Amino acid sequence: MRRNPAVPLPSHPAEDAAAAPKTQRSDWATIAKLLPYLWRYRWRVGIALAFMLCAKFANVGVPLLLKSLVDSLAIKPGSVQSMAVVPLGLLLAYGALRLSTSLFTELRELIFAKATEGTARSISLQVFRHLHDLSLRFHLERQTGGMTRDIERGTRAVHSLISYSLYSIVPTLIEVLLVLGLLAIKFDAWFAWITLAALALYISFTITVTEWRTKFRKQLNELDSVAHSKAIDSLLNFETVKYFNNEDFEARRYDESLEKLRRAQLKTQSTLSLLNTGQQLIIASALVLMLWRATEGVVAGRMSLGDLVMVNAFMIQLYIPLNFLGVIYREIKQSLTDLDKMFGLLEREREVADAPDAKVLQVQGAAVRFEHVSFAYDKARPILHDVSFEIPAGKKVAVVGPSGSGKSTLARLLFRFYDIDSGRISIDGQELRSLTQSSLRRAIGIVPQDTVLFNDTVAYNIAYGQPGATQAQVEAAARAAHIHGFIAATPKGYETMVGERGLKLSGGEKQRVAIARTLLKNPPLMIFDEATSALDSSNERAIQAELDAAGQNKTVLVIAHRLSTVVDAHEILVLEAGRIVERGDHEALLARQGVYARMWRLQQSGAAG
Template sequence: MRFTHRGPAPSRRNDIQTIRSLLPFVWQFKWRVMAALACLVAAKVASVILPLYLKEVVDKLSVPATLMVLPVAALLGYGFARLASSVFGELRDALFARVTQGSIRRIATRLFKHLFALSLRFHMQRQTGGLSRDIERGTKGIGFLLNFMVFNILPTLLEIGMVAAILLWRYDFMFAIVTIGTIVAYIAFTLLVTEKRMVYRRSMNELDSKANSKAIDALLNYETVKYFGNEGYEIDRYDRNLGKWVDSAVKNQVSLNFLNMGQGFIITIGITLLLWLSAQGVVSQTMSVGDVVLVSAYLTQLYAPLNFLGFVYREIKHALADMERMFSLMEQGQEVADGPDARKLKAAQASIEFDRVDFGYEANRQILFDVSFTIPAGRTLAVVGSSGAGKSTLSRLMFRFYDIDAGAIRVNGIDIRDLTQASLRQHIGIVPQDTVLFNDSILYNIAYGNPAASHEEIVQAAKAASIHDFVTALPEGYQTQVGERGLKLSGGEKQRVAIARTLLKNPPILILDEATSALDTRTERAIQEELSLIAKDRTTLIIAHRLSTIVDADEIIVLDHGRVLERGSHRDLLLQGGRYAQMWMLQQAGGDEEPT
């Protein structure tokens, strides 16, 4: 069965979807979560009964001195409740720490894995700087959301419920009405204003990602910026985006100030009303001084976290906005996926067949038309043609970075869509025109071809690629850092590292994608000899610009605007006197341009 899914970009998520995406990761630590919640409830119960003991102490100490007896039980109860509140609170934090950090780790790992599963099309369209910022903000948002939801929102709501119940039980119903009314007004105002403010936060996130993307892009292309003297242009472009971000940030801050003032007004009214009711009760002798202390303690205990609850809610909304983009990445459709019945490719040798292949990167831009050719196991086929003819597309299709629109690509007679992508790619090695290395050591970059290889095997691969002597002559040898994208090495040195890396992988299929076209003639000849050696006994597809490098190929095909124009050996194609012969004559004469 063949399976291809071109998933659309996900639409804007809502907060419930974001929380629902997070819960499965949290619930993997369910026993810790339940234990932490039990500690949370115990800590809040202890916290709520504290004022009750305090009231009893005050009332017993308020009687005439002749009747005063030290309220030992109330004092002990007060001390025990305070200790229990602190101990259970610390236990809750300790238990939940692994839940928070473990969830972040698993989500980040899942996202990293998912990004590698996405198609080349997605990665060619993405902006690295913005993507990295989205992931960074999202993972931080997870920790913030979990901690404040469990340690602030839930405890505060629980405490509000218990305090309201106690006030309703012990005192006039007006106490509970004022308390609940104040809370409802506070929460409604906070929700309304915060929702209005979220547009500024989302705008800030988008502008921040955009500014970061442009900065990273400019730094990655440092040399190009310098070549054209466009430092001022890049700085101005970056500054303009930051200016838009500042505008959104100012609006965000002003709206925050308005929210804080409104919350303060509502809380002040509620506290004043409750104190007035308490004072009235004492005057009418329906309440004791201890009752006033009890209500005051509850006011302090209740409205302080409620005031903080407004901040927490705002920050949780910000965290959800930050997580929104990250979880949207996780829902990005996987364009090329393994079918449910895909099997693993296991072969010491491999044949390749392109059978009437049609392909286009976009629906209105077809690249290949009815392309057919066969490379028997152990043989070499070269593809030549002008720029834009579709040569490099062949290698991308071989790796199944894209699925074809019509026809079939087969390895050992099996359609590659019926194979697992991992096993297919394990059988293919490539030496590209532009070798990009990791910002690590030469040893690491060679070993990347087979991370399980021993040091001796890495050295043997380096010797076979004629780079061992160069490496050992360096002060740090194989531990020499190559710089970002390998910029500290020359083109020829990078190509030799790429050859060594491919040799270490030891694949039965080899693709040489214009592997020497960017090198000078002397370096090209040296590396060409090494490429000929590693291609021996391997099924090889050579994508070439310089025809002198493919004269020994078993078969050569000429692509022209995505169609096979000519095919045959070097000698046969020269005898035909067609496009290939024209290209050969032009290059032999020292021309730089191909006929059009």
């Protein structure tokens, strides 16, 4: 694949700096950014919380009913009626409470599912749109594997955060308060104090150890993103790997990342085992103390056998969710970290943004003017120096020159992928920075130097120039680009899949698909950036005639290496080191015996040879 030397190669950071926020915000700040998305579902949240409260009241009622059931069995001999009626009623009530707990829980999840899925969808869509709004510079520097991993984890974090907080943390706190109140009211305060002390110790231990473990989790995620990025990058460049016989080299690079990932996972697992062991020790100690206190009360006659069963049931119900508190807290912390990374993508400033009062481009002929334009991708290495030229409405202007002279940069600036450092670019007198980017790009069509296709059908890729185009329009565009015959000859015709980035097609076939796509768009301003560079001479001449026909009554900018394709241009600009060194039509430039004439003689002698 060719690369325009005018575009600087991105750096290769150890991790995806593009996806990471500049500063780590607090957990509460991340939650605050999530709340507006949930606010639109506030009624569902309220109803879900009501069902959750009902489920918890029913759950707390189960041990109370179990106590009554056990105590009712201690009846006087011969009381057959009470033996038949009381336990049966209590058993039915016990079953109803158990059913109510599950029923209210399922209703809560059913009601709140729309809020959870809707929130995840809204955030994911906003991130997707924002990524498309970011500048070309961001997309040249990003690492696709790491960034997609961050988005995937961020979307999953929305589900986890809402589920764990609403379905685990809040219900557990409510149940703890209810149980503490019942123990303090029905028995002596020691039961409540033991429970409260155990809870405080358990939560403090869990939070302290989990906070300590968070750095290992972050490191694990970063290494996971790096390994994923290397794997994706290697697979995307499959042919290059094969060309240089570097399969073993790529495997070693990937294995180095996997080894670092393995060590990080082992460290994470060992610290998790430490956390779980400490939690179980606290829970077991609290249970022993509570049961010892309850057993002593039964022996002393202060408590019934049903009270002992109730205390045990309360402790089991309370400590089962607490047993997962470490996992829940860790997942919430991890979800907040992942969500923060995705919000960090949303906070990436758009280098090229519409002005608040941006207007829609009003095309009157698509005359283009560059006035004293200077530009640099990197301030230390300017690309364009005081470039001025005009493309009159309905005319064709060509730009030629050696590689790295800044030819393709002109097209990028016209598309407003970047904003110029100084000067002015206008279309029909309307300065680009005063226009909406959408209306500007709608008026421009381009056949790029390096064609990249979607991993979809040929028909989809051609119709991308005009979504909603009919099959007849797609085929007409394909005929104009001289690719219909090739498509029709394939077994699946227009439903043929082109593969990742179009790699199942040859360079010439991809370029003709790109030409068909642009012809279908049919914009008033067209840019051909080495549009026929991948074609053989016969196809180039045929398609050049179609391009000339498509450019009739349109404003055309041609960026060319082969001078034979631009001899009919209204004006030819010769660019060297970012400066226009010659300009004029073909005959005038040849007569000057300058740079253009020298390039022409070299190409003609090369063609003759």
